[in-house]
Amino acid sequence: MTSQDTLTAQDYKNYRREYEAQGLRRQDLVLDPWQQFSHWMSDAETACPLDATSMSLATVSASGMPSVRMVLMKSFSNDGVVWYSDSRSNKGLDIAGNPQASVLFYWQSLERQVRISGTVSSVAKATVDAYFTSRPRASQLSAAATPQSQVVSGLADLEANVARLDEQTQGVAIQRPEPWVGYCLQPIQFEFWQGRPSRLHDRFRYQQKGSVWSINRLAP
Secondary structure, eight states: OOGGGOOOHHHHHHHOOOOOOOOOOGGGSOSSHHHHHHHHHHHHHHHOTTTTTEEEEEEEOTTSOEEEEEEEOOEEETTEEEEEEETTSHHHHHHHHOOEEEEEEEEGGGTEEEEEEEEEEEOOHHHHHHHHHHSOHHHHHHHHHSOTTOOOSOHHHHHHHHHHHHHHTTTSOOOOOTTEEEEEEEEEEEEEEEOOGGGOOEEEEEEEETTEEEEEEEOO
């Protein structure tokens, strides 16, 4: 960036977003972070139903290189947050070498964020099979016919692979590819973030200590 490209204070103000939410107080929180998350997810599903379950998933490779991407949460419970992917993908390889991760939900219309960090384990095969069977056929074909994250020669080859598998499986169920698996993030920490005016945002961190969750306010 040259001196001529430098943003002025007025330019920055034009790009700056002001938050208008009324804030979050300690007495507004419930002791169980899963219940708190469920309340906020319900609000998000009402306010932004198409994107409520979108989350950024951050992983770190065995060599220490971080990586982040958007995925869809498919379910959650006291056991953790669940998503599905190809274990041969970059995220799958990262998790195999370093089974720790963090996810971030951002709901712009609510001016809210939730971060969840913890350890990752595999979802039971029966559960993965049941979910794979419930997917649209086109999604099943894409998962079964394409090697996620691998270098390919072009779109035409991917489309040809899908078309070939579609033809081969007419009239029969598509079997879940063995590398297509489910992951469950089991939290040790939550952070609930509520935007407020003048960047005096509210942040509350839940940390697990045995069977008890502690709650602390963090500076914005």
